[in-house]
Amino acid sequence: MRVLFLCVFYLASSQVFADDKQAFKQWLSALKQEAISDGISKNTVNLTFKKAKLIPRVIALDRAQPEFLSTYLAYLDKRVNTAVVEKGRMLQQEHEVILDAVQARYGVPKQILVSFWGMETHFGRSQGDFDLPSALMTLAYEGRRADFFRQELMHLMHIIDAHHHAATDLRGSWAGAMGQMQFMPSTFLNHGVDADLDGRINIWTSLPDAFSSAANYLAKSGWHADEPVAIQVKLPKNFNYALAQLNVRKSVAAWSQLGVEVPSFWLDMDNTAILLPQGWKGPAMMVFGNFDVIMQWNRSVNYALAVSNFADQLAGEVPLVVETDVETDALSFNQIWALQAKLNELGFACGKPDGFPGLKTQEAIRLYQATQQLPQDGYASPSLYHRLLEN
Incomplete structure (x- = not known):
């Protein structure tokens, strides 16, 4: 279903973009002037937009909804399985000197840094394959958070202007994240570190810069070296x-x-x-x-x-202990939406249904569970769905 949505949306978006060339041209001209007024050199602006284009698939990804929401244990098994942990241990040992130095300076454990590295880019192997200026331009022009991505595009041009990366072949995720740790451009400017002292912040291929930048971000965000997560x-x-x-x-x-x-x-x-x-x-x-x-x-x-x-x-600790009677199935996006609608209908307000079990939905579930003498865990489980909608 999600693949079908992306294909249909991609075709529709392509036609919209094709019909909107004049409006986009005017928008782009204004954006270029704004960038120059913001202190970005004309050369950088021209290089950034030289090959940039609107990408319909980016908008499709921005608006797509998942068919199923993963349970925590399924998510954990997919993202932190035995093979991933073994790879992480090997790389942690391989880069121990760099990681120990970063840990000593910022107080962030090396295991946390390697964990982020694995979670974000599979240890640098999957940094994103979208043309970054094009992706951010597309989101700034047509996305749900246009103002946010417009600013990120400006930040990206400042990064290029400061010679941290060339405008050509600057790639990242469809949402604008880049490098080993998937920093947004604003995060790069606020927390990037030139740890190897080569004159530029290189979060793409320099592990000292990438690890130090991530540790700097966490330290400035309030990391405490003497407590767990x-x-x-x-x-x-x-x-x-x-x-x-x-x-x-x-x-x-x-x-x-x-x-x-x-x-x-x-x-x-x-x-x-x-x-x-x-x-x-x-x-x-x-x-x-x-x-x-x-x-x-x-x-x-x-x-x-x-x-x-x-x-x-x-760090050598054992995996989670999981009881055998835990509910393992996940509700679909549509089932969550229906669950929210039913809770609203019964007077347990959880806001406009959106298919995601956020804080309001969790509180509504707790209130319903209290009336049914059920454990008030706020969890949108399959058994709760069946109780509410299939009885």
């Missing part, structure tokens, strides 16, 4: 699952008083939350301040937990 904990049988959400914060000692089993050496930590990424039958995770730092990098809870788990395994 997330740990698996055991909850008591009488635990109030409504407390398991990111905005409910307690000290580790307070959680311990509620019966949560936590290693004693973390008892002096504060500002922690408990998450149930796959419902009350799945693993229970206690997250710390560094989890919030990772969430600034990527707002996905599954992503942040996967980075943590990957880093833990690189």
Whole structure:
């Protein structure tokens, strides 16, 4: 279904772009003047736009919806499997001197940096194959967040103007991210580091620059060297699952008083939350301040937990303990949409249905679960869907 959508949208977008050449030409002319007024040299502006073109597939990807939303454990198995962890360990050892130096300077563990590296680009192998000026131009002209991408395009031209990368053959993701760690241009300008002191910030082929830039970003975002990201904990049988959400914060000692089993050496930590990424039958995770730092990098809870788990395994810790009765199936985008519509119909407000189980949807589910004497984990599970829509 998603492939069909992309094909149909691609054809429709191609026709729209073909019919809109004059409007685009005027827009591009104004953008060039804006760039020059922003202090970017005419030479850089001309080189940036010399081969740039609108890419219908970028808009198709920007507007596409996933057919199925992955469960946390399925996501983890795909992104942090045995082969990936082994590759990470090998590369961590191979680049140990660089990683140790970066860790000593910024306080960010080398395992975290290698984890990000693997998650973002498969250790540098998949940095994106879209012409970056063209992708950002397309999103700035036709995308859902045109103003944001217009600014990112300006930032990219400043990067080119400062000779960090040539305008030709500058490639990245369809959404404008680039390099070993997939920095947006604004992130590059704010946090990029010339660690190898060659006169330019090279996050594409220089690992000292790439690792240092990532560590600098995390350090400036509030990374604490003396605390973990997330740990698996055991909850008591009488635990109030409504407390398991990111905005409910307690000290580790307070959680311990509620019966949560936590290693004693973390008892002096504060500002922690408990998450149930796959419902009350799945693993229970206690997250710390560094989890919030990772969430600034990527707002996905599954992503942040996967980075943590990957880093833990690189450090030699055991994988998660998972009970056998956890619900393993995922709801589709359409099923989530229908679930949201049903909750709204029953008076459990979760906002306009969008197919994604965000915070409002989770709270609506908890309220519904409370009326049914169910564990209030807020999880959009298949069993909840069947209870609501198929009874």
